[in-house]
Amino acid sequence: MTARRRPVHLGALFLCVVWVPLAGQEESEGDRTGALPGRVVGRVADADADGPVAGARLRLIEHGLETITGQRGDFVFEFVPPGSHKLTVSHLAFGEETITVDVASRNTTHLDIALTVRAIAVDPLVVHVERAVRPVYLETEGFYQRLERGWGEFFDPVFFERNSQGRTRFRLRVFLRTFGPALTLAPSCTGIPIYLDGVRVLEPGFLELRSWSEIGAVEVYGSATGAPHFVQDPTCGAVVVWSKRW
Numbered sequence: 063m064t065a066r067r068r069p070v071h072l073g074a075l076f077l078c079v080v081w082v083p084l085a086g087q088e089e090s091e092g093d094r095t096g097a098l099p100g101r102v103v104g105r106v107a108d109a110d111a112d113g114p115v116a117g118a119r120l121r122l123i124e125h126g127l128e129t130i131t132g133q134r135g136d137f138v139f140e141f142v143p144p145g146s147h148k149l150t151v152s153h154l155a156f157g158e159e160t161i162t163v164d165v166a167s168r169n170t171t172h173l174d175i176a177l178t179v180r181a182i183a184v185d186p187l188v189v190h191v192e193r194a195v196r197p198v199y200l201e202t203e204g205f206y207q208r209l210e211r212g213w214g215e216f217f218d219p220v221f222f223e224r225n226s227q228g229r230t231r232f233r234l235r236v237f238l239r240t241f242g243p244a245l246t247l248a249p250s251c252t253g254i255p256i257y258l259d260g261v262r263v264l265e266p267g268f269l270e271l272r273s274w275s276e277i278g279a280v281e282v283y284g285s286a287t288g289a290p291h292f293v294q295d296p297t298c299g300a301v302v303v304w305s306k307r308w
Contacts, residue, residue: 104173213288251298
């Protein structure tokens with residue numbers, strides 16, 4: 063006689079799973095002790111002004127956790143392991159401080175950190191001030207106003223400073239041949255009138271007694287157009303020499 067198989071109903075079975083740790087696998091300290099991460103929240107303020115310090119950088123050294131304070135000086139660290147930690151607080155205006163923070167399991171640690179402004183050491187600032195290149199007397203005599211109008215040829219104090227090397231005596235004829243413009247004079251002109259500090263020089267050789275370092279500026283005109291008011295000849299132009307008075 064053939065044995066009959068009795069049907070099996072899956073709904074009547076119970077699945078029992080037993081977790082067995084593998085060899086060498088251990089529980090974490092938090093699993094054994096029940097210690098869970100905590101939080102650190104707080105505010106960074108100016109110890110003198112009692113205002114918030116925004117942009118301060120905070121770092122938990124051992125764990126590499128880092129954050130920056132907001133506009134109200136507030137900050138927060140999440141998931142901080144329980145225990146004692148070194149916390150650094152740094153800011154450009156306040157330097158760097160290190161404090162110890164104790165974090166308890168499942169708890170929030172509140173911190174109020176006050177920073178004191180520190181002087182920042184910087185390299186000395188060296189300012190080079192160039193000597194004024196517009197002497198007052200030339201301004202008063204209208205030299206720069208005429209230069210801006212541009213009716214003549216102008217040699218200002220900067221020109222004489224730059225071209226002083228190797229020069230001793232101021233020889234006007236040599237100066238005009240070397241630096242002066244090519245002038246076309248009226249047939250009736252026997253020469254160009256020369257003025258020193260606004261006074262007509264009747265003997266041009268008088269200027270040969272001057273040194274190059276004594277000359278402040280020179281103006282050269284092919285006609286009286288645009289020349290200083292003291293130039294008398296309306297057709298023959300002028301050479302106006304200004305001695306240095308500073």
